[in-house]
Amino acid sequence: MFRPRIVVPILTLVLLLCVAAVIVWRGAPVSVPVAAVEKPGTAFALLDQDGARITEAALEGHPSLLFFGFTQCPEVCPSTLYEISGWLDALGDDGKSLRAFFVSVDPERDTPDLLKDYVSSFSDRITAITGDPDEIAKLAAAWHIFVKKVPTDGGDYTVDHTASIILVGADGRMEGTIGYGESDEAALAKLRRLVAP
C-alpha cells in the first residue's frame, strides 16, 4: 500500500540526513552562504591571549568579527589583521561596540603569550583565542571554517584555512562574511550595517 503523504516526507528526511551526514563526514563545508543564520552560542571553552578562560559568552551582546588564522602564516593573516585594525579605526565611535577575535587554527604552536605579542602588534582591540585543539576544531566547524594541517619538509607543517572574516551580530548569529581581498569600501559598508543600532 503506497501512502505518498507519509512516504514523501520520510524520504525527504532521509535525504536531508544523508546530506547532513556527508557534510559532517567531509569536515566543515568550504563555502559559507552569506544568508545562512547560524544557531547562536555554539559552546566553547578556550583561552584568550592573557591565558584567561573565554567562552561563547564573549560573542554575545555586541557585534563581532571572527577571523581564523595562525601566527606562522606570512601573508593572509597579517594583512587581514592589519586591515581589521584599519577598519576599527575608520569606524571610530560608530564601531566602539564591535569586538574582533583572532582564533588560532594552530593552537599547538600559538600559545597565549605568543598571541599576545602578535595581536597587540596590530591593534589593542583584537582578542586572540587559543587552547585545546579539539575545542578549536569544534569552534571552527561551528562557523563553517575549513581547517587542515598540511605536513611540509622537515617534519614541519602549514595550515590551510578559510580566509574569510565572519560577521556576527549582537545576538550571536552570523550576519555575513568579508572575503579575503575585498575592498576597504565593501568591507566598511558591511561593518557599518553590522554595527548600525
Place this chain on the structure above:
Amino acid sequence: MIVNIRTSFHRAILAAVAAFSVLLGPVIAAETGDIVVENAVIRAPVPTASVAAGYLTIINRADQDDRVMSIDTPSAERVEIHEMVMDGDVMKMRPVAGGLAIAAGEPLELKPGGLHLMIMGLTAPLVAGETVMVRLTFETSGAIDVPFAIIDRTTAIPVRNETMGN
C-alpha cells in the same frame, strides 16, 4: 613625540622611494652573468614573528632555462619557496618541490597572492628600512647574493610595469 615624528618621516621616505621605484621602473637588486634580480623586498613581520614573506623578480637572460636550487640567509634558519593558492575562500600554501624553474627570457615574478619566499626561523627581528642578504643558488648560473630591502606594512610590494593595473 620625537620618536613618532621620526617614524612617520621615515615612513614617508620609504613610501616616496617605493613610489619612485614604480615610476622609474624596477629596481635591480643584483646582477650576475645571465641572472638579474629585481624588486627584492621582504615585508617586515610583527616584531616577535618567526616567519616573513619575501618577494622578487628573477630574469634569466641566458638561452637556456635555469633553476633556483636553494636559498639561504644568515638572518633565518631556512628559506623555502611557497605558493599561495586561494581555493574558493580557503587559503592554501604549498612548498614548491624540486627547485624553482626560471625559463630563459621570461621574468618570473614572486609577488603577493602567488609564489613567495617563506623565510622561516628568523634569527633576528627584521626592521623596516634595513637590508637582509639572501643567497640564491642556481643550477647553472651558480650563487648570487641579493640584498633584500625590508619594507613596512604600509609600503606596496613593487611589481613589474607589465603587470601594473591587473
